[in-house]
Amino acid sequence: MTAEYSAHHLQVLEGLEAVRKRPGMYIGSTDSRGLMHCLWEIIDNSVDEALGGHGSRIDVVLHRDGSVEVRDRARGIPVDVEPRTGLSGVEVVFTKLHAGGKFGSGSYASSGGLHGVGASVVNALSERLDVEVDRGGKTWAMSFHRGEPGVFAGDAPDAPFTPFERSSELRVVGRAPKGTTGTRIRYWADRQIFTKGAVFALDELEQRARQTAFLVPGLEIVIRDERADEPVETSYRFDGGISEFTDFLAPDPAVTDTWRLTGAGSFVETVPVLQPTGAMVPTEVERECQVDIALRWGTGYETVQRSFVNIIATPKGGTHQQGFEQALMKVMRTQVDQNSRRLKVGNDKLEKDDILAGMTAVLTVRLPEPQFEGQTKEVLGTPAVRQIVSSVVTKELTARFTSTKRDDKAQAGLLLDKVVSEMKARISARAHKETQRRKNALESSTLPAKLVDCRSSDVADSELFIVEGDSALGTAKLARNSEFQALLPIRGKILNVQKASISDMLSNAECASIIQVIGAGSGRSFDLSAARYGKIILMSDADVDGAHIRTLLLTLFFRYMRPLIEDGRVFAAVPPLHRVIVQHPGSKPNETIYTYSEKELHALLARLSKSGRRWHEPIQRYKGLGEMDAEQLASTTMDRAGRTLRRVRVSDAEADSTVFELLMGNEVAPRREFIVDSSARMDRERIDA
Template identity: 45%
Template sequence: MSMKENKIYDESQIQVLEGLEAVRKRPGMYIGSTSSRGLHHLVYEIVDNSIDEALQGFCETIEVTIHKDNSISVQDDGRGIPVGIHAKMGRPAVEVIMTVLHAGGKFGGEGYKVSGGLHGVGASVVNALSEECYVEVTKDGKVYKQEFERGKVVSDLTIVGESEGSGTKTYFKPDAEIFDEVEYDFDTLAQRLRELAFLNKGIKILLTDEREEKSKQFHYEGGLKSFVAYLNRNRETLHEEPIYVEGEKDTYSLEIAIQYNDSYTENLFSFANNIDTVEGGTHLSGFKTALTRIVNDYARRFNFLKENDKNLTGEDIREGLTAIISVKLRDPQFEGQTKTKLGNSEVRSIVDSLFSEHFGAVLEETPQLAKIIVDKALNAARAREAARKARELTRRKNILESTALPGKLADCSSRDPKECEVYLVEGDSAGGSAKQGRDRRFQAILPLKGKIMNVEKQRLDKILNFAEIRSMIAGIGAGIGEEFDISKIRYDRIIIMTDADVDGAHIRTLLLTFFYRYMKALVEEGHIYVAQPPLYKIAKNRKVYYAYSDKELNMILEQIGGKDKNTDIQRYKGLGEMDAEQLWDTTMDPEKRTLLRVDIQDAIAADEIFTILMGDKVEPRREFIQENAKKVQNLDI
C-alpha cells in the first residue's frame, strides 16, 4: 500500500511521551517476557520500523543478520531516521527515538499513515535491553552514527562517511543480564520474516546467519495469494488458484485470500497492520458473516438447498478452508486477554461489503468452483448431523455424575479442577502401575489402549466412533469442537505419559494432534503437558539414581566414580518396566518430576507441523524429519 502524499518526515514529527528507566526494571511489560520469545521480539520491533517505511512506499529491502556472537543488525533502504535537532528535547531526533520510550513518528504525528508493531515500543526498548547498540543513518549524501550501551548514550551523533541513497542500520547485542538465553533461532526468525513478506507483497527480506553461513530470502509478489498457496502446499487442494480479494475504502485497505483443501479442519488467520490477531476480531467476523451469507444465497438460488432444507452453518462452509484476512488501518484498537483482538467496529462492515462483492462475482462467473465449495459444505453438514447424534452419547450431563465417566478412568477424590490432573497413559500395564503409585487425592489415571486414531484424516462423526477418544472427551468433561467450553474442564493439567521410544513419540503426536484440532484452547491456555519418564536406572552400592538423558547418565556416572562391576545400568524401554513406587518417584511426584508444558507459540507453525506429520503426503514428512532429527532426540512439538 503506497501512500506517498506526505513526504515530510523530520524531527518536528517526533512526539515524546515518557522516559526509559522502567524498561530495564520490568522488561516483561514491554516485550512480553525475557525468555526466548522476548529475545526474538527485539528483532521484530526493529524490523517493524522498516516495514512501516515500506508501507508508506519508501523501503524495498530489509536485511536481517545474526552475527557469530548472537548480535543482530537490521538494515533497510528507507528514508533514514531523522537526524535534525528535536525542538523540544534539543537533541538529534535519532537519539530521542533511541533513548526515549514512546518517541516516534507514529504517535499523533503525520509521519505515518499506518504502522505495524503490537507494542509500538520500538527502538528505545531494544536499545535499553542491549549491552551495546548503534545506529547508522544514511541521508542526504552522509552517513551518521551514534552508539549506546544499555539505553545510555556513549557517543554523540557524528558523521562517519559519505554515501549515496538512504536507509537505517540498527545493530544491537541483547543484554545477557536481562535475558534467560541470548541465542537466536534461525527458524523462529525465518517464520516471522516470511510472514511479513507475505503480508507486505513486493517487499524483499533477507535473513543471514553468520554462525552457520546460511541465508534465506523472502519476496512474494503475490502477497496473501502466495501465503495461502504456501500454507496449503502439503495438502490436496480442491481448486488450483486461491480466490483473492484486494480493496481499499477511505483509509482502510483489505487483502483476503482463500483456498479449499480436502481436509476436515478450517484454518483462518487474521492480521491487522501485520499483527497476528490470534483472538480474531471485527475483520474476521465480517469475513465469516459474508462467506456464510454468500454461499447460502448461491446454494438456494441454484437449488443445491431445497425449500425445506436448513441453511448451511458457517462451520459447514469453512470445512477444509484455508483463509487469510489482512487489514491495514490508521488507528487500530486491540482488545482481549492478550491484546490480539481487533475491536474497531467499522471494520466489520467494510470487510463484509468488499469481500461479498468480489466473492459473489467469483461464484457467478465460475460455477464449477461454486459447485466444489457448496458440495464440500453439504457433505460437512451431513457429517455434522451425524456427529451431533454421536456427541449426544458422549456428552456428560453433570460433571459430578460419575456414572457418565469412562469405566477405566481412575478418578481423583478432589472436585476442584484447579488442583486436579489426569494422566493419559499408554497401555494397561503402565496404567496399572500409575493407578497404584499415584496420589489419589488430585491425580486421575486414564489408560489408553493401542494407537489413537489419526484425526488429521477423519471427520468428527468418525472420530466420535472411536472408544478411546470418547473416553478422553468424557473424562475431560468440556465437550469437543465448536461446543468445547474450557470453563468445564475437570482437570487443570492433562498429562500425556507415553514410553520414551518411537511408538511412544507417535502416540504423543497423535494425542497432540487431537487436542490441537478439536480442543485447541487446552493447548493455547497451557493445560497440556508431557511427562518425562527416566531413560535409565543406575544402581551402585545399594543406591539408586535415575537419568533422563544420555548427558545426565554420564554426569551421574562421573559423580559415582565411573562404571565398574558394581554398577548396574538399566535402560527403560517402556513405562511398564517400572513398578508403582518407581513410577511415582521418577515421573509423577510433583516434588521430583519434570513436566514439559506444550507451548505452541505460533498457530501457523503448529498447523504446518501437524499437517506435515499427520497428513497424507510422504515427501514433506521425510524432509521435516531429516531437517529436525539433528536438533532433537525425539520428535516432539
C-alpha cells in the same frame, strides 16, 4: 514510609528517563521478547519506507559482539534542522519521544509506526547506538550512549564516551554516491536494562521477516547471523504477496484455489491536526481504506486466520475482522439458501464455525492513522473500516459464487458441500454429546463396561489410567488407589485417526470408549470444563509397541481433544526397565532398585561394583507391565509418592501438527524420506528386538 506527602515528593522524569525507569511500558518486558521488540521497532521504520515505495531491500545483521545492525536504501532520516527544537532531524528522531513523520504530515500514506517513540525508546535502552545517513551526496553520522548524544573514542560499546555539552553535532564522515540515500543503524542493547538471558532469537526473526516479505511484495529482507563460527544468511522475497502467504500458511489439501478479494472505500473522521502555530485544531479529514484479502478452503477443519493493518499484525482482530466475518456469514447463508434443495439442508442454519472450518485467510487493510485499542496495537478500533471491509467482501465473494466460469462454479459447489457437511457434523456431534455425557459418573449406562472407575467425584484429584492390554489391567486393579485412580484398558494399537475420517473415529470402539469415559466431547465441541478426570495417564509397555500405542493415543488427543494437552492434563507413565536386587550380608533384607534406562543400569552396576556390593543374576528386564506384580507396579508407576510422570505439552501447535501429519498421515513418501534421513541418528540400543 512517612505520613508526610507534599509536592517535593513528586518526581518529573524528563526526556528518555521515563523509558529507562519503566521500560516494560514501552517494550512489554526486559527479556528476549523485549529485546526482539526493540529490533522490530528499527526494522519497521525501514519497512514503512518500503511500504511507501522507497527502497526494496533491508539487511539485518546479528554481529558476534552482541550488537545488531539494520541497513536500508530508503530516503534516509532527515538531516536538516527541525525549527522548533533547533536540533537535526536525526537527533530529534532518536532523543525525543512522540516525534516523527507519521502524525499526518503527509510523509507516509500508511505506516506501521503511529506514536513516534520507537527509535527513541531503542536508543534509550541501548548502551551504544550509531546511526549513519546517506543523504545529499554526504554520509552523516551520530552516536548515542543510553540516549545521550556524544562521541565515542573507539568502536566498542564500552569505549570512553564524551557527551556534547553546549550543542550537539551531526558529523559528516564521508561522501555518498550521487543519488544514493539510506540509513544504517547499529546498536548494543543495554545489559543494565535487559535480563542476563535475553538474546536475539534467530528463528523468531526469520519468521517475522518472512511474514513481512509476504505482506510487502517485492521487498527483500536479508537476515545474516554472524554469531556462530560460520555466518548464516537467509533472504526472503515474495512477489506473490498475500496469495503466496495464504498458500504457505494452509495446513491441508485445497478444496478451492486461493481467491483474492480487493477493493477500497472512503470515510470521513474528525481528528486533531497540528497547525504551524503549534495548536491542535479538530478537522474533518477524508480517509481512504484499501482492502486486500486472500483466502482458500481446504479439506481439514482447522482455521488459520491472519489479519494486518498497515503490516501491523492484529492477532485479536478488530473492526476489519468483524466486517470480514460478517460479510462471509451473510454471503454463505444466502448461497446455501439458494441451493437448499440440492444441499438438503432443511431448516438448519449455518454458524460461523461451519464456514471458518478449513479456511485459511490473510486479511490486510491499509489506511492513514488507524485507531488501535491500547498501546500493543493488537485490535483495530477504527469503526468505519467494518462497513468498508464488509462491502468489499460481499461484492467480491458474491461475484465468485455467481461466476459463469467452469472452474469458479465447480469450486463454489465443492465449498458449499463442505460448509453444509460441517454444519451437519456439528449438529450430529451436538446430539451425540448431549446423549452421551452423563450427569453422574456412577449412574450412567453409556460408560463402557470395561471401565474400572474410582470412587472420588473430585475432578482435580482424580486420575484415569489408559492401560495397554487386559493382563496389565489385572495387575493395575490391585496396584491402584481405588479412591481416585480409574482404569480403562485398550486392546493393542488403536485406530490411526490422522488417516481416518471423523465418522471412522467415532465408530471405532476404542476411540469411542476413550471419548465417552473422559466425557467432554471431541473436536470443536470439546468442553474442557466437562472432563471427568484431572489427569489422563497413558500407561503402556516400555518397548517399541508400547511407544507406538502411546503415539497413536497422543494423535487421538492432539486431533480431537487438544485442550486437554494444552491445559497440561495428559501424561505418560514411566515404568521401569530393570529390577536389580542388591544382596546384603547376614540377615539384613535385600534391597530392590529400579532403573529406567540402559545408561542408568550400567551406572548403578558400576557404582555397586566399586563399593564391593553384589546383586542377583540375572537382572530382570521388564518387557511389559504385566510382568510386574501389584506391589512393584504400584511403587514404581502408580503410587504418587514414588512414580515419575512425563507431562505432554504443546509448545508450538503448528509445528506439532506438521510432525503428526508427517509421522501418522496419509503421505508415505515424506515419512519414508524422514526415516531414511534420520536413520543415522538412531541408537541401535533403543531398538527392542
